[in-house]
Amino acid sequence: MTAMAQEPRLMTPEETLLDYFLTLETPEGFRAEFIEGEIVVSPAPDGDHEDAIELIVAQMYDHAKVRMQYSGNKGLKLPRGGSCPKNYAIPDATFAPRERRLFRGAPTWMPPEGVAMVAEVTSSKPEHDRIAKRHCYARAGIPLYLLVDRDESTVTLFAEPAKEDYTEVHSVPFGKSLPLPAPFDFDLDTTDFL
Secondary structure, eight states: OOOOOOOOOOOOHHHHHHHHHHHOOOOTTEEEEEETTEEEEEEOOOHHHHHHHHHHHHHHHHHOSSOEEEESSOEEEEOOBTTBSOEEEOOSEEEEEGGGOTTTTOOSEEOOTTOOEEEEEOOSOHHIIIIIHHHHHHHTTOSEEEEEETTTTEEEEEEEEETTEEEEEEEEETTSEEEEOTTTOEEEEOGGGO
């Protein structure tokens, strides 16, 4: 019996781009994400961005009814969508119930199962946070997506993911409280975002 040689399979353009992304080394202080078939490279966030994240994290630790574990800049491997094979997103904040120890031993790019909420603060490419990432997080079934939109001076909670988007949207201007449902069960104070 003779073995028949198989011609190598050619990669699609999307697979080639994904392969390139997974080997990409970004310059120090930058991070790369693969969102809806596009490689997005972002510089380190400014101080106001990090201040907003800290304000959210502090309230989570102080007020959430379920003890939360927080990870800043944790890579999430999300389901296929649009024209790309996979989405690789790095939320500004990822929250999961502390009892699950979801981040312990997790790979660089972990699946989103068990994540209770992700949060983003708009920066250099706000449309990625407002649209592309929202769809990626909904498609992944992440229950809650919190968006601090610095350009619009609003905080928005997207809830109840269904296919490509969230079915519930609650938005408040900076300075108003935003109710967060279970497992958080507290009103997020946005006064300090002003």
